[in-house]
Amino acid sequence: MSGTSAGAPEPEGALEPEGAPAPESAPGPRRRRVPRRERERQILDVAVQVFAKRGYHGASVDEIAESAGISKPMVYLYLDSKEGLFLACLRREADRLVGAFQGAATASGASPELRLHAGLLAFFAFVSEHRDSWVVLHRQASELSEAIAAAVAEARRAVMAEVADLVRAGIAEGGPATQLTDEDADFVTHALVGAADSLTDWMARHPDQSPEGVTLRLMNMVWVGMGRVLEGEAWKPVTG
Structure with missing residues (x-):
């Protein structure tokens, strides 16, 4: 994008460019120039x-x-x-979402499951409180231009990297006898992020469900299940 984006650095207190069209307003006292x-x-x-x-x-x-x-x-x-305007919206809202996940996960404690729980809770709370942002990020962006799709993919990679680190840490806490590999961690990460994406649609259809409740359900489905696998339990289909 060749225009100025919301994330571009700029001098503190910079004013609107010289020669910029004046904001539309009724005749009266000159309005202050907005930074x-x-x-x-x-x-x-x-x-x-x-x-x-x-x-x-x-x-x-x-x-x-x-x-x-x-x-x-x-x-x-x-x-x-x-398109430049949409990209700026997308990048700003994606930064807010990733920042909410990272900030919550970092501040929540030492154990991987507590950090993951806090990060997922921040994610679902963001979606619930900023529905307009999520519509822009989740529903519209992937259907548009290559530049916009690339920005969506970049934001998704940032979330995936955070989740993957926590999943790997959880596997490492299983001890030296743990049989799960990096490929397993990658599998769990994709399953978890995909489930979180899908659950935002479920939340829209169930507005009575709180971010706390949805987070707890997802943690029980994924983290408890992974814990049982770490303990050596595995499911296999019974064939007759």
Whole structure:
């Protein structure tokens, strides 16, 4: 993306560019110039809501600009294009989600299961509290351009890496007799992340279910099951 993204570094307190179109407003006293970082945040806040409500193709830059209280040319000045605007929304919301998982997992204690529980709880809480963000991240992005699909894949890899580290740590705690391998850890990681993705749809159909309850159910399904395997138990189909 050639335009400025929400994550690009910029000087603290930088103002809107010289020559930028003035925000649309009624005649009156001159309004203060809004710092660039604040203006971009305002644009992205509105854009996430509009993209979630109307979808990528149904959303218009005109509506986003009007809702943000600025001119359409200013949106293009900041984010370059509609795709650039969507990418900036996607990257910001993905960073928030990954950051919530990492922060919770890091602060929750020493044992892998407690860290994983905290991370999953933060994930489901994020989805529950920021539904618009999740619609942008989960439902729309993968169906769009290669650049957007690549950004989605990058965010997913970040979550997968965090989960994989915790799964491997849990396997390592099983001791030297543990028979599970790195391939098993990778398998469990994909199963766990895939289940979490799918459960966000289940949560939308069951709004009475809390993030805490969903997290506990998933931990019991995956972590308890992995624990039994670490103890040497294995299921095999009985053939007649």
